[in-house]
Amino acid sequence: MAALACGQFVFAQTDMKPDTSALEQQGQNAEAAAAWRAYSAHHAGEAEPYAHIGQLEARQGHFAEAIAAYRKAMVIAPAMPALRPNLGLAYFKNGDYKQAIEMFSPMLKADPGDQRVTLLVGMSHYGLSEYAAATPYLKRAADADTQNLELQLTLAHSCLFAKEYQCVLDAFHRIIALNAESAEADMLVGEALDEMHDPLGAQKEFRAAIAVDPEQPNVHFGLGYLLWTKAQYGEATEQFEAEIQNNPQHVLAMLYLADTQMKTGKTEQSRASLEKLVKLIPQNAMAHRDLGTLYADAGQNDAAVMELKEAIRLTPKDAASHWRLARLYRAMGRADDARAEFEKTNSLNNAEDERLIKVMGMPPPEKPDAPEKK
Structure with a gap:
């Protein structure tokens, strides 16, 4: 995206010496x-x-x-x-996006209609992962350059990361108008629909992306993950395998494939993958938790404890890891340790229930009345 806005601003010609115009015309910039x-x-x-x-x-x-030279001139x-x-x-070109914004913001305030500076400010915020701040500028730039496919895609990504899902869908329509077979656009809409709690719509978009370009990076992983969240492990396995075929170094596809193998009884394959x-x-943490689970099932209790403890160290609020460690301690006869882990599991689950109640705006459940004594 830097190529969209990185042409030099040109100084007015002067008669100051030395005259290096000939050197510059010959590309001898170092000598000039x-x-x-x-x-x-x-x-x-x-x-x-x-x-x-x-x-x-x-x-x-x-x-x-x-x-360094420009700053001396500025002084x-x-x-x-x-x-x-x-x-x-x-x-901007050096990746110093915060300083770029400081330079461009007064210019944009003086001339809000400057499309090039608008784009540079938007891309600077994007480079800082400040997607909510980037999106309004990128929208303005995209509105002024509706035929720029790369800009429309960047806007869609920014909207997605900023959780502005309607914006993703609006950008999608523009992208499709420019390129009716854009696998990346289908994937973006699929991610947006998933965040909007429309899993079937999300799967449909990822399948459309695969139909357009089955070698698009992450397209099989995206569909596989959606299937995995719905416990459709058989088809999820196929998608993770397809992603690894496209990219043998895709570690997340390897991880989720190992997890589906564990869940479908392919223990040896899963264990070999997880140990790597x-x-x-x-x-x-997921890799350690799954490997700890397999070790526990195989009776390798010490190794299981070590892996599950590492999973908990990495994600202390993961109730599943505490629960698995609690069950393992109980099987090992470590009753006090098991009780402590079960208590942590219950505490984390209760905290999550309370969080969901607050998010959904629901009142907490009333305590039932004590039964009358007869």
Whole structure:
């Protein structure tokens, strides 16, 4: 997306020396920059040499050097034409999105209709994962450039991450108008519908995406995950396997495939995969929990305890891990430890029930009256 908005802002030509136009026309930007540096050494109070150095360094992709030069020019002549936008652009290209926003925001306030700066501010927020902030700017940019497929897709992603699901659907219609066979658009709508609690609609969109492009990254995993959440493990297994065929390094597809194998009785396959996965993704609690479950079923109690404790360390509020460890302790005759884990399980489940009641705006259930004594 940086390519959408990264052309240089151009300074007005001046008659200042040195004249490096010939060097620049020949693409000798490093030599031209050296000439301006030599000049600036004797004219430290002039902003023009630093502005030229910034431009020349930016052309070479040396954005940190460009930023340093532009900042020197800003100290001397903050009102120099094109200096602020060029510094903002250098920040943007260097991934310094917060500083880019600081440069572009006054410009956008002065000219709210500047579509290029609008896009740059939106993309800067997007780069910071500030999707709720990015979306309004990206909407304005997309409204002004309805034929730009990449921009429409970026807007749809931002809307999805910002949980603005109607916005995803609106962007989807534009994307389909530009490309009737966009697997990525189908996937985005599928994710939005899943978040809107329409699992059948979500599955339909992912199946449509697979029909368009079965090699689209994550398309099989997305459908497999939806099926997995509905305990449709047989078809979920097929989708996870298809994703791994497309991308043998897709660790999440491997993880969920191992989980479905465990749930469908393919114990040896699941165990072999999980023993590899806890090394590949040691910070993933699900891998440790599933492996601990298999070890417990096989009577390898010490190994099971170790894996389940690691799962709990990684996700202390996962009631399932506490419950499995409680059952294991009970089977091992460790009654006190089992009781403590069951209590933690109940506490976590009760906390989740209370959270759902608050989210749904429901009053807490009334306690039943004590039975009358006869």
